[in-house]
Amino acid sequence: MNMHVSRWMLLLGLLFIAACRSDDQYLYEVNTLDVLASNDHKSRQKSEDQYLATLYTNLYQESVSGNKLADMREVMASFGDKDLGRQMLISRLLVDPEINIPTNAEMRADLDGFVEETYRRFLVREPSMAERTYLKNILIKNPQLTPDMIYLSFTLAEEYQFY
Amino acid sequence: MAGILSMPYILPSGRVFAKTNSRKANHVVLILFAGGIRQQESILQRYLEGSQNEALPGNILYNLLEGEPPEDKIVYGQNGSRAGEIPIDRMLGTTLQKQGTLFREVNASNVGHYGGLNVCLQGTDQATQGLKQRPLNPTIFEYLRRHAGLSATDTWFIGSGIGNSIPLLHHSLHPDYGEAYAANFLAPSITFSSKGYEHFADGRTYHPEQELAPIQQIKTFLDLQYDKVSDSLGGVQNTKAEQVIVRDFLEDLYARTRTQEILMPPVRDNNDLKSIGYAAEVIRRFQPALTVVNLESSDVCHSNFTQYLGNMHRADHAVGFLWNYIQQNLPQMAEETILLVVPECGRNENPNPIRDENNWFAYDHSDLNSQRVFGMMAGKNVPQNLSIGDENNPIGQTSDVVLTIADILGIKEQVAQQGLVHPSSLSWFDRI
Numbered sequence: 203m204n205m206h207v208s209r210w211m212l213l214l215g216l217l218f219i220a221a222c223r224s225d226d227q228y229l230y231e232v233n234t235l236d237v238l239a240s241n242d243h244k245s246r247q248k249s250e251d252q253y254l255a256t257l258y259t260n261l262y263q264e265s266v267s268g269n270k271l272a273d274m275r276e277v278m279a280s281f282g283d284k285d286l287g288r289q290m291l292i293s294r295l296l297v298d299p300e301i302n303i304p305t306n307a308e309m310r311a312d313l314d315g316f317v318e319e320t321y322r323r324f325l326v327r328e329p330s331m332a333e334r335t336y337l338k339n340i341l342i343k344n345p346q347l348t349p350d351m352i353y354l355s356f357t358l359a360e361e362y363q364f365y
Numbered sequence: 366m367a368g369i370l371s372m373p374y375i376l377p378s379g380r381v382f383a384k385t386n387s388r389k390a391n392h393v394v395l396i397l398f399a400g401g402i403r404q405q406e407s408i409l410q411r412y413l414e415g416s417q418n419e420a421l422p423g424n425i426l427y428n429l430l431e432g433e434p435p436e437d438k439i440v441y442g443q444n445g446s447r448a449g450e451i452p453i454d455r456m457l458g459t460t461l462q463k464q465g466t467l468f469r470e471v472n473a474s475n476v477g478h479y480g481g482l483n484v485c486l487q488g489t490d491q492a493t494q495g496l497k498q499r500p501l502n503p504t505i506f507e508y509l510r511r512h513a514g515l516s517a518t519d520t521w522f523i524g525s526g527i528g529n530s531i532p533l534l535h536h537s538l539h540p541d542y543g544e545a546y547a548a549n550f551l552a553p554s555i556t557f558s559s560k561g562y563e564h565f566a567d568g569r570t571y572h573p574e575q576e577l578a579p580i581q582q583i584k585t586f587l588d589l590q591y592d593k594v595s596d597s598l599g600g601v602q603n604t605k606a607e608q609v610i611v612r613d614f615l616e617d618l619y620a621r622t623r624t625q626e627i628l629m630p631p632v633r634d635n636n637d638l639k640s641i642g643y644a645a646e647v648i649r650r651f652q653p654a655l656t657v658v659n660l661e662s663s664d665v666c667h668s669n670f671t672q673y674l675g676n677m678h679r680a681d682h683a684v685g686f687l688w689n690y691i692q693q694n695l696p697q698m699a700e701e702t703i704l705l706v707v708p709e710c711g712r713n714e715n716p717n718p719i720r721d722e723n724n725w726f727a728y729d730h731s732d733l734n735s736q737r738v739f740g741m742m743a744g745k746n747v748p749q750n751l752s753i754g755d756e757n758n759p760i761g762q763t764s765d766v767v768l769t770i771a772d773i774l775g776i777k778e779q780v781a782q783q784g785l786v787h788p789s790s791l792s793w794f795d796r797i
């Protein structure tokens with residue numbers, strides 16, 4: 203009888219000890235990373251309005267007004283070659299002093315930063331190593347290339363037509 | 366009997382050879398006239414007699430048609446002491462009726478604007494055309510580009526505006542044709558408006574080799590990194606070389622519009638008349654094989670009969686100006702051009718209840734009278750001073766326009782063989 207009681211006492215004692223034991227705390231130290239989309243899921247083509255609104259926002263870093271969007275849509279509709287129409291519209295926007303664009307000197311002072319910022323601004327993703335290298339090299343080899351010309355290439359690129 | 370001429374072309378499809386029959390002329394200008402007009406006020410020259418119960422007949426289309434103008438209640442001209450009392454001077458010494466062949470009674474199988482325009486451009490009314498929808502069957506632009514090997518800048522569609530489906534009519538959704546064979550489209554009343562200047566003009570121009578080439582190189586690189594899911598961004602696909610020329614053309618027009626150097630008709634107080642000046646510029650610069658101009662201001666007849674008369678009179682002025690422009694400024698092209706004029710639809714026999722400032726009734730377009738239109742052609746190889754058909758003997762239909770243009774430019778058999786035009790369509794030359 204005493205043996206039986208003692209076993210129960212021992213079991214309860216073990217349970218008490220286990221219940222009181224604190225969990226181990228682990229701390230994983232990782233760097234903060236912005237998660238940006240890759241281009242492989244961009245499968246939906248922007249409508250004309252979406253394209254124009256995104257373009258305006260990307261260049262001015264502010265949203266476009268309804269009236270201005272309607273005007274741009276109307277002018278685009280009046281011309282049949284959409285590719286050339288976009289070229290004309292963008293090259294017109296790119297001479298507006300109000301747009302947010304680095305100077306040529308700023309671009310050339312920090313090519314890595316410019317490439318990274320351009321990919322983020324227009325394609326909403328990080329450049330791959332190959333893309334980073336290509337764009338830096340072409341900028342180095344072509345001193346006549348200015349930020350507006352790079353912006354024109356990006357905004358006419360097929361990836362920019364999709365989201 | 367026309368001989369057979371084989372001419373090699375590099376086609377947009379990649380084919381390098383297209384066989385065409387001999388051409389009747391090298392250029393066609395088609396005027397879609399002019400937003401729905403009644404036979405009563407046009408070919409029948411009844412002026413107010415056929416619409417407002419006033420015994421005042423007369424011809425207000427005196428560049429197109431033989432006939433004396435109305436003698437009283439002149440409201441269609443320019444303003445004097447009274448609105449519209451000064452008729453616009455004739456542009457042509459000889460009417461187009463005398464210069465060419467007139468089909469007095471033609472059937473327009475569709476009584477809506479966009480259906481009607483589609484019939485003229487597709488050659489069929491068998492596919493329902495919804496608003497804001499591209500044509501379902503190939504347009505004459507696509508037939509010409511595919512079967513005659515024309516480049517995009519060889520075919521132009523000039524719209525007086527961009528309402529509803531107009532900017533969509535320069536190519537169809539047909540899987541064998543479509544945007545690869547589209548015509549260039551321009552709506553000058555918008556492109557060269559203040560909005561056009563704000564968003565299209567004065568952009569930075571890039572040197573084709575030193576600047577545009579690396580821009581294109583970067584774009585190509587970016588495109589290679591992206592597996593696009595659609596080939597279609599819509600619209601005409603000019604080649605890169607054509608794009609440089611077209612852009613230069615537009616910039617030139619922006620500059621000359623600013624300095625008022627565009628040669629316009631003597632009267633230019635509506636969109637049709639302004640558009641025709643730019644159509645003349647397109648013709649001068651590109652000398653296209655096919656230029657289609659849509660005039661549409663007469664559609665005001667839904668609510669204002671007085672303005673309808675004025676705009677119809679102005680459409681006549683516009684046609685006279687353009688034909689005169691070609692004769693006087695482009696003599697080599699003039700010898701090789703055929704002008705076609707056809708309304709896309711007519712208007713009702715009976716009025717709606719709306720009355721205008723002269724207490725005249727307005728007219729919509731939905732009944733059998735709206736299927737009554739005329740057609741005319743003038744220029745190289747067109748019999749002169751010939752009048753065909755009448756009210757009791759209709760000859761021709763608006764769907765004939767496609768085969769007529771195809772006939773003139775040497776691809777009538779190829780178009781007919783596709784089996785997509787109306788089975789009863791004929792070239793107007795085959796109806797003479």
